[in-house]
Amino acid sequence: MNLEKLTKMANEIAAFFDADPDRAAALDGFAGHLRRFWEPRMRKELVALVDGGGGGDLLPLVRQAFVERRAQILP
Amino acid sequence: MYSIHERDPGTPIRISTKRVSLTIDGVTVNVPEGTSVMRAATQAGVNVPKLCATDSLEAFGSCRLCLVQIEGRRGFPASCTTLVEPGMKVTTQSPKLATLRRGVMELYISDHPLDCLTCPANGNCELQEMAGVVGLREVRYGYAGENHLEAPKDESNPYFSFDATKCIVCSRCVRACEEVQGTFALTVLGRGFDSKISPGGTDFLSSECVSCGACVQACPTSTLMEKSIEERGQPDHVVATTCAYCGVGCSFRAEMKGNEVVRMVPDKQGGANHGHSCVKGRFAWGYATHPDRITTPMIRARITDPWREVSWEEAFAYTASELRRIQGTYGAASIGAITSSRCTNEETYLVQKLVRAVFGNNNVDTCARVCHSPTGYGLKTTLGESAGTQDFDSVEHADVIVVIGANPTDAHPVFASRMKKRLREGAGLVVIDPRQTDLVRQPHVEAAYHLQLVPGTNVAVINALAHVIVTEGMLREEYIRARCDLVEYEKWKAFIALPENSPEALEATTGVPAAQIRGAARLYGQAKNGAIYYGLGVTEHSQGSTMVMGIANLAMATGNIGRPGVGVNPLRGQNNVQGSCDMGSFPHELPGYRHVSDPAVRALFGAAWGVEIQPEPGLRIPNMFDAALDGSFKGLYVQGEDIAQSDPDTHHVLRALSSMECVIVQDLFLVETAKYAHVFFPGATFLEKDGTFTNAERRINRVRKVMPPRAGLADWEITVRLGQAMGVDMPYAHPSEIMDEIAALTPTFHGVSYDKLERLGSIQWPCNDAAPEGTPVMHAEQFVRGKGRFVITRYVPTTERTNRDYPLILTTGRILSQYNVGAQTRRTANVTWHPEDVLEIHPHDAEFRGVADGDLVAVTSRAGETVLRAEITERVQPGVVYTTFHHPESGANVVTTENSDWATNCPEYKVTAVQVRRTTERSVWQREFDATAHAQADLLPGGPRPSGEAAE
Incomplete structure (x- = not known):
């Protein structure tokens, strides 16, 4: 999959949930959205990008969710 | 002409809890208050002769054929305009009435061609039928007097003709255009003997007629006649079915001869359309038999x-x-x-x-x-069900109607007629749209507010509207506290009340004057029943889902969900x-x-x-x-x-x-x-x-x-x-x-x-044990999800920005005569009205670029380039250009980008930064398109099909 596009999509999702003043709710919202709507290969590839040291363009909420909500995001 | 074998009680049905009993020809009937004597008579099994009356139109009382006698009243009142009264005793047949009716018919027929046997309406003509009903045997005046038998026939419309020689000037067509369609394209020119029906002094094709077919359906003679009937004759049987064009889902009666469709007539029993239609469903069905059809795997x-x-x-x-x-x-x-x-x-x-x-x-x-994927996401999240909240009939109870990013007169024309009727009755209107759509101002309809926003700023506008509702005390707290999740509500309320969401703070972003936002918010917020209707101008954005949730927030905040006249109503594009x-x-x-x-x-x-x-x-x-x-x-x-x-x-x-x-x-x-x-x-x-x-x-x-x-x-x-x-x-x-x-x-x-x-x-639907006959209005007692959920809708500008290279915003949409990619409508005579997609451009932007009306212009975005013909118009604001996507060679989507809604990936069709310049030749992509089209046509068995001709 196109990682640049996945990065953009993840950031746009994060931009929505980031508006929630409750950080835990924002993280849950972001992670839940990916789990409910992204096909597994998209999630795996983006998480792998971050695991491999990439994903510098990802918003902090995305990177935090990949760490703190990892089990929720991955199949 | 009405569909074959269909009853016509002559005047519209009346709904009332009060009933009236009367006697008609000795038979006692009981009907709702407000019913006409003519309609009541049908309940007694009596069909009073008529010509100017039909049940889709208010009574007019001009033909004088439906005269009756009423005990205790002088003269011979018209049964169509006379309302029932308790104890009334009506006589519909008497020697005197018969004489009067024959006299009326004699006058009509003295100025009517006697070509019944070769007339296309033969066998389904109300004038012919009434001549028989009243027992017309002679015309004492002869046929040599002054008449209209040399009047020219207007064949300009591809689907129907207007033969003035057969017109009896009953005004049914004029009234249908006004009352049913709401276009006001037809009128009666002249007075007395010189009276004639006219589409505004020109021919039908050049007029404002939208070819909905209401006038043709209303005509009691063959004056307005479908050309398909002229060519093929009257049908012999009928099958009820549903239109395959837009999301209104009109019911139709397919009038058939064997396996051949002779015409499609809107069904009076149709719950969505109540007997009305548009140019697509009514006439544009010829693609079904077009030679381009491929019929072998x-x-x-x-x-x-x-x-x-x-x-x-x-x-x-x-x-x-x-x-x-x-x-x-x-x-x-x-x-x-x-x-x-x-x-x-x-x-x-x-x-x-x-x-x-x-x-x-x-x-x-x-x-x-x-x-509409953002509709599914947004309404499921906030209300609990991925669907609109109302039935179409609900609009009849709306006091204020807000139309956002929708162009119903083009894309959902039959519902638009219902909406316009309510607006003519006095409902307030707010239009939120970058373009000046027809709904903004047309005969007898004018928006109180047209919020002509910059494309891509929907969420900023909805937040500003909600800000006014929250900060000016228009929240329906009692409704919210009873029906919504209060934790989420309080979070939303605190967010929306922030100064950054005020109309004044967002004015520079949205391009909408703050006073207009405040006025529109007050109009909606203070309405007894406020209804929101929206279309793809809401969903096809990078924040499409956010906007849908913003709309739901606004409706919940003002208590406008759960009863007739209100609601959140997505106008769906395609039929299913x-x-x-x-x-x-x-x-x-x-x-x-x-x-x-x-x-x-x-x-x-x-x-x-x-x-x-x-x-x-x-x-x-x-x-x-x-x-x-x-x-x-x-x-x-x-x-x-x-x-x-x-x-x-x-x-x-x-x-x-x-x-x-x-x-x-x-x-x-x-x-x-x-x-x-x-x-x-x-x-x-x-x-x-x-x-x-x-x-x-x-x-x-x-x-x-x-x-x-x-x-x-x-x-x-x-x-x-x-x-x-x-x-x-x-x-x-x-x-x-x-x-x-x-x-x-x-x-x-x-x-x-x-x-x-x-x-x-x-x-x-829902249709289940709790609602065995279905659910016209949802969320009546409570929201489907239990408690309605307010969602924080922060405005996030699209990444598709204008700059020096791409200074204009392209937004796309639809037109009345064409449907979606045009595969069906391009293979009908509907191409008469829209033979190609054009680029609407404001005069200022055109002049700056040296573009004249009709010039070819290259439209270039970060994704690609295509060439269209320019149409200079003030329907678009400066800085915004607009086109449709009905013709593949136009390449509208060569220009649109991959940007999409954050939640659903619904494309951001409505915002593309472009540059426009004059050119003299088609784009590289268009030349490639032509080459591919020719090459692929050559690969078909037997070579290219005889394409490009309209079947009907």
């Missing part, structure tokens, strides 16, 4: 190979073997399907079943991805967008909007289908394209959808299609996607199959077969046979059995069956 190994016509058996065997080969090589998830919003519920249900039960994955999506979504066409949901991750739901379907359903969501359409380009997605079954034309960033779509190994297209014509296909399954039109469509108000309507499928199989049968070839039986004898399965597995459809549809005519 075809296959080829490569897209550069000639097509080979094969039997259905060989086509299914080849396709099945290719799909299994691909799965064997690339994995189970390497294939998928796209269901069609133009196909029936039963057909879309079967395609998603094929994917889940036969392909063994969830890679199924539907064209709602590119239109609602249904295709209901049927589990999304990759994350099984039928009834139930997520695939729910083990109980998977177990239910798994048990019914004898398979294990995958628990993870599949690929959406844009993800399929990306996966195709990375080599992990190789096979796609596309039922009735032309993604090569309708989806954004055409270059990207075509690269993806070209990289697949088996693309299967099931369609009527060699559509754009078929040029990149390896298998072509010839599909069936809506006239060739049984099934159901679900319209924008959740109304399930029957589609009935009026002629056999030209290729031998209905679309549902093709899917069944493909599944069979892949080793899985889906044994249905009739679509009603598919609906039975849907009902057994889907709670909202639990009470739906073909038998019940026959009995009730149509059903609005």
